[in-house]
Amino acid sequence: MDVALHCSAESPAERAHAIANVGNLLDARADASVVFVANGDGVLALTADAEQADRVGALADRGVAFRACANSLRSRGIDETSLAEGVETVPAGVGELVGLQAAGSSYIKVP
Structure with a gap:
């Protein structure tokens, strides 16, 4: 089963x-x-200094792919080198989500 989880949460609690x-x-x-x-x-949620950075790493070790929108990073002044280990960037998060859904992934908006 392929699943695409989408997070655009504003609050730290929602991101956690x-x-x-x-x-x-x-x-x-x-x-x-x-x-x-x-x-x-x-x-x-995907930066190296985020509260959940260790959890992101542990989940990546379990096979989860984490992808950060480059547009969102740029608009927030976040450099790719600030991301947690194992996090990839994609040009546009919405484009990535459309591609995943077109390929058959189930879509879930979280939280």
């Missing part, structure tokens, strides 16, 4: 909830192939 949802999904469905796409303020 979104990351927790990834772990909950993997715990419930170990067969899930998960891509977490962050745009807007959601990219703040």
